[in-house]
Amino acid sequence: MADTEAGDVAELRSVLPRIMQLGNLMNRSGLGERAMKAIGADLDRPGLSIILSLHMTGKALRVGEIADRMQVAGPHVTRHLHVLERRRLVRGLADPDDRRARLVELTPDGAGIADRYVTTLLGWFGEALSGWSPEDRRTFYDLLLRFTDDFAAFLSATGEDG
Amino acid sequence: MADTEAGDVAELRSVLPRIMQLGNLMNRSGLGERAMKAIGADLDRPGLSIILSLHMTGKALRVGEIADRMQVAGPHVTRHLHVLERRRLVRGLADPDDRRARLVELTPDGAGIADRYVTTLLGWFGEALSGWSPEDRRTFYDLLLRFTDDFAAFLSATGEDG
DNA sequence: TATTGTTATACTCTATAACTATA
DNA sequence: TATAGTTATAGAGTATAACAATA
Numbered sequence: 001m002a003d004t005e006a007g008d009v010a011e012l013r014s015v016l017p018r019i020m021q022l023g024n025l026m027n028r029s030g031l032g033e034r035a036m037k038a039i040g041a042d043l044d045r046p047g048l049s050i051i052l053s054l055h056m057t058g059k060a061l062r063v064g065e066i067a068d069r070m071q072v073a074g075p076h077v078t079r080h081l082h083v084l085e086r087r088r089l090v091r092g093l094a095d096p097d098d099r100r101a102r103l104v105e106l107t108p109d110g111a112g113i114a115d116r117y118v119t120t121l122l123g124w125f126g127e128a129l130s131g132w133s134p135e136d137r138r139t140f141y142d143l144l145l146r147f148t149d150d151f152a153a154f155l156s157a158t159g160e161d162g
Numbered sequence: 163m164a165d166t167e168a169g170d171v172a173e174l175r176s177v178l179p180r181i182m183q184l185g186n187l188m189n190r191s192g193l194g195e196r197a198m199k200a201i202g203a204d205l206d207r208p209g210l211s212i213i214l215s216l217h218m219t220g221k222a223l224r225v226g227e228i229a230d231r232m233q234v235a236g237p238h239v240t241r242h243l244h245v246l247e248r249r250r251l252v253r254g255l256a257d258p259d260d261r262r263a264r265l266v267e268l269t270p271d272g273a274g275i276a277d278r279y280v281t282t283l284l285g286w287f288g289e290a291l292s293g294w295s296p297e298d299r300r301t302f303y304d305l306l307l308r309f310t311d312d313f314a315a316f317l318s319a320t321g322e323d324g
Numbered sequence: 325t326a327t328t329g330t331t332a333t334a335c336t337c338t339a340t341a342a343c344t345a346t347a
Numbered sequence: 348t349a350t351a352g353t354t355a356t357a358g359a360g361t362a363t364a365a366c367a368a369t370a
Contacts (some may be wrong), residue, residue, distance in 0.1 A: 012284055012291075015303045017218055018310045019287075023188030025313060026181060028233045034321075046337070056179055063352060071190045073339050078353055080337095100346045100351045122174055125181075128316035129174075129309070140305040141177045147291070147302060148180045151187060154290035159196075208360070225329060235362050240330055242360095262328040262369045 035124075039116040043089075046070075046080045048117070051089060051106065055114035060093060060105035089113065197286075201278040205251075208232075208242045210279070213251060213268065217276035222255060222267035251275065 025031060032045060043051065053069045054061060061069075067077045081104060084090045089110035095101040106114065129137055187193060194207060205213065215231045216223060223231075229239045243266060246252045251272035257263040268276065291299055 009284065009288065011300070011303055012287055013280070015306060016280065016284060016287065018307055019184070020188060020214075021314070022181070022306070022310050023185045024233065025310070025317070026185030027189045029317070030233075031317070044336080052182075064350095071186065072337090074352065075340085075354080076338055095351095098347075098351080102352070118175070118178065122171065122178060124316065124320075125174055125178065125313070126171065128313040131312070132308075136305065138173070139301060140309060141173055143298065143302040143305065144177060144184070145180055146294075148184050148187070150293070151287070151290040152183070154286065155187070155191070155193070158286075206359075226327095234360090236329065237331080237363085238361055257328095260328080260370075262367095264329070 031121075035117055035120045038120050039113065041113050041117070043113070044080075046072075046076065047084055047089075050077065050080055050084060051110050051114045052117070054090065054104065054106045055111065055118070060103040062095065062101050062103060064101075066104065084110070193283075197279055197282045200282050201275065203275050203279070205275070206242075208234075208238065209246055209251075212239065212242055212246060213272050213276045214279070216252065216266065216268045217273065217280070222265040224257065224263050224265060226263075228266065246272070 049070050053066050063077050067074045088107055090104050093103040095103045211232050215228050225239055229236045250269055252266050255265040257265045
């Protein structure tokens with residue numbers, strides 16, 4: 001048992017850099033810029049992030065909800081929404097239930113960009129995984145889902161009290 | 163075959179948000195700040211990133227090599243190295259082979275912070291995975307390694323020519 | 325002439341504070 | 348009095364340009 005624990009830690013230690021690397025590949029590394037270029041769009045990262053939040057949710061969101069999903073402060077979203085609205089990629093609606101709030105939704109143009117962006121990224125992942133067996137892909141998807149769920153749950157469980 | 167392909171794409175589409183989420187958990191989400199707090203250190207993110215680069219490589223690096231690993235421009239590294247040097251977390255050495263270059267290495271203090279940081283993160287991952295069977299962990303580690311390798315290889319293969 | 329690194333400068337991203345309108 | 352959002356302001360992170368020293 002002690003051996004098993006020690007082995008696990010050693011193994012995990014060798015994996016940690018890869019998890020970090022994956023995080024960097026997704027965020028830094030110019031992956032997003034490359035995909036934007038591939039689809040002929042030129043949004044900055046905050047703008048893209050807003051559009052993807054709306055796209056992945058599939059419905060109109062309040063400004064605060066977008067900020068929560070992006071994990072940024074409210075004013076940051078407000079500012080970038082101005083740009084997106086001017087470019088007719090999103091539009092604001094009144095919230096019938098609360099007149100303080102503002103609902104934001106994608107225009108067809110905005111939805112098109114989001115969809116092409118996601119499709120491009122999917123294509124790249126598919127190519128990177130083209131040498132994998134269907135079983136390995138499936139297993140990887142399952143375990144990755146489980147891992148993100150468990151890790152996010154751990155973080156939120158330990159984040160509030162300790 | 164067509165069905166298999168379509169199924170794969172649909173599956174991948176459902177996984178992509180999780181890969182993005184994992185990237186966000188690693189980079190945004192305050193995970194790093196939390197770990198810094200847990201070990202009683204107070205480095206900013208660029209400083210931490212420099213120290214981790216040195217720690218993971220395990221040897222002295224040139225300024226340009228650090229910048230490459232962090233995927234940032236050179237002057238950014240130079241600036242933050244000043245701070246780290248003033249705090250005695252890294253120190254610069256002359257490169258005997260090339261007098262233009264400067265080698266940077268961790269001091270014991272710097273190495274201590276890097277090690278405690280990594281150990282803290284490892285502990286958290288271990289806790290998040292505490293409900294997993296050893297077989298599932300092992301499989302996840304293997305596939306994650308393979309995925310980051312394959313994806314990084316795909317990006318660098320397609321990045322230069324097309 | 326090309327490369328390593330630094331200094332100087334400017335731009336992007338994001339947070340905090342102060343405020344307005346509605347609840 | 349509390350909440351949703353905006354405006355104004357400030358600070359961190361990062362890039363580009365200009366330069367110095369060595370190759």
